[in-house]
Amino acid sequence: MPERAVAGGKESSVDTPPVESTRERLLNIxxxxxxxxxxxxxxxxxxxVAAAANIAAVNYHFGSKEALLRAAVARAMAPVNTERRRRLDQLEAAGQPTAEQLIRAFIEPGLELVLRRGERGAIVARFIGRVAFDPSRRIRELYAAETDPVEARYLAALQQALPRAAPESVAFGYANMLGLLALHQSQALSRAPDADDLEDPGKLAENLIAFLVAAFDRGLRA
Amino acid sequence: MPERAVAGGKESSVDTPPVESTRERLLNIxxxxxxxxxxxxxxxxxxxVAAAANIAAVNYHFGSKEALLRAAVARAMAPVNTERRRRLDQLEAAGQPTAEQLIRAFIEPGLELVLRRGERGAIVARFIGRVAFDPSRRIRELYAAETDPVEARYLAALQQALPRAAPESVAFGYANMLGLLALHQSQALSRAPDADDLEDPGKLAENLIAFLVAAFDRGLRA
DNA sequence: CTCTCATTCAAACGTCCGTTTGAACTATGC
DNA sequence: GCATAGTTCAAACGGACGTTTGAATGAGAG
Known part of the structure; x- marks a missing residue:
């Protein structure tokens, strides 16, 4: 049973996603x-099984279970990293950015950009958050490798924006920011499955940013 | 080869730990x-293998792998919960506690009491932090069940200490506090294995408390 | 049609998993 | 001494795991 719908062009302008390939289905699932x-x-x-693919398809398309994870992390992080870089470029072009601007430019791509687009967004966010704090150091490093390039720039910019705080303190706050973002992405913080009226990504972002800005501005040692 | 050292009394006053039982060795490992x-x-x-015990010993002493985990969590959390309760009682007896006092009374038992006693303390802390954010919901709930009783009291006290912030906001901050504490306990935040001069439990506690106090005092929405 | 190359498939590989079994061992009370 | 209850042991259980194999299937090029 040939799955492919039509030979067709790339622009089936009506919403007919061009039929996911096995590779894409594996990444999604x-x-x-x-x-x-x-x-x-x-x-x-x-x-x-969930992707309606043969078990051997993973090793054919990716090589191993870990390589599948790596590919999924890379695909999920790409737009977040792009957006973060874009915002940071824009901020730095306009002069010395404030701590709040930097925090916002880091948090919002992580929460919004990924939580926005309906159901899939929440799935991607949870995936990223989960991988970031996987029990295995190996997995965590695999995730860190995907973010590191942008990270260093943010940390440096934050230290410039907060000259009164010691560099180690800013790094401490920065680690806390990474951690809290990942925790909210992974949804491990919301105990009850429902009732969390903060789950609106916009509100959550604003609350988290306000929380972090206050901590950075007044909670770091000199 | 009978392991037991002596029949002896309970008070071998010199430091001769009464020879760990299989049960204790299993819990430690x-x-x-x-x-x-x-x-x-x-x-x-x-x-x-690491505990020099037979594989069947787990099911004999605990019943299953999950029951072993449950027992280990219970044993590790007991002194933390006790100390938290003691501090909260003391604070509430002295009148309306401040947010900082409450945060300190929550964080310090989690970090200090568990990080203090040499090498084992760090192990216990990492264990607790890891379980608190295990990928499996089942495991996380198992941990939550061990802390819940004290938690509710702290949340209520915090809401009283911060009347200007909305209850949901205080709950949001409270979740962040739990998360950051667990993250530092699990040591998942420190990327480099060394070089973290904040690893001194005392300093870490002070930094974390200052960070949280600032966020609670000025980073929560009304 | 034929050849080619990419993809899919059922089946099996060896390994490790948590758990169970039933016999052996140990200490204590009678 | 014997009986008893608590503990340890080697061995095996069935099942799930990640990975590999080699044949079947598909579409496109000549």
Whole structure:
């Protein structure tokens, strides 16, 4: 049963997603399942069954379970990193940015850009958050490698924006910012599945930014 | 080869720990290994080998892998919960406590009491922090069940101490406090294994408390 | 049609997993 | 001494895991 709908052009302007390839389906399902159960807690069989693919497809398209995770992380982080770089460029071009501007330019791409687009956004966010704090150091480093380039620039800019705080203190605050962002992305902080009226991504972003700005401005040692 | 040293009394006043029982060795190693690799990432075989115990000993003494984890969590959290309750009682007896006093009374038992006593303290802290954010909801709830009783009291007291902030906002800040504490306990925030001069538990506690106090006092919406 | 190359498939590989079994061992009370 | 209850042990259980294999299937080029 040939799945492919039509030979067609690239622009089926009506909403007919060009039929996902096996590779794409694997990445999509991997995002969802890894985000739910973590890396160790999710089997390739569970992923391939849900993706309606053969178990061997993972090793054919990616090479191994870990390579599948790596590909999924890279794909999920790409737009976030791009948007963060863009915002940082823009801020620095306009002169010395404030701490709040920097925090906002870091948090919003992580929460909004990823939480916005309906159901899938929340899945991607949870996936990223989960990988960032996976129990295995190996997995965590795999995630860190995907963010590091942008990170260093933000940390440096923050230290310039907060000259009164000691560099180690700014780094401490920066680590806290990374951690809190990942925690909210992973949704591990919301105990009750419902009732969290902060789950509106816009409100959550504003609350988190206000929380962090106050901490950075007045909670760091000199 | 009978392991037991002597029949002796309970008070071998010199430092001769009465020879750990299999049960105790299993709990100690479980703390260490679960803290390193997470629940899914750590096998009972790895634990029993390290504890010089037979693999069947886990099911004999605890019943299952999950029951071993539960027992380890309960044992690790007991002194923390006790100390938190004691401090909260003391604060409330002296009148309306401030937000800073409450935050300190929550953070310090989590960091200090557990980080103080040499090498083992860091192991226990990492174990607790890891379990608190395990990928599996089941495991996280298992941990939450061990803290919940004290938690509710702290949240209520915080809301009283911060009447100008909306209750949801205080709850939001409270969740952030839990998260940051667990992250520092799990040591997932310190990227480099060394070089973290904040690893001195006392300094870390002070930095974290200052960070949180500023955020609670000025970073919550009305 | 034929050849080619990419993709999919069922099946099996060896390994490790948590758990169970039933016998052996130990200490204590009678 | 014997009986008893608590503990340890080697061995095996069935099942799930990530990975590999080699044949089947698909579409496109000549």
């Amino acid at each position: 991997a995002e969802q399942r890894f985000g739910e159960g973590g890396y160790e807690g999710t089997s390739l069989r569970a992923i391939t | 479980a703390e260490q290994r679960f803290g390193e690799g997470g629940y899914e990432g750590t096998s009972l075989r790895a634990i029993t």
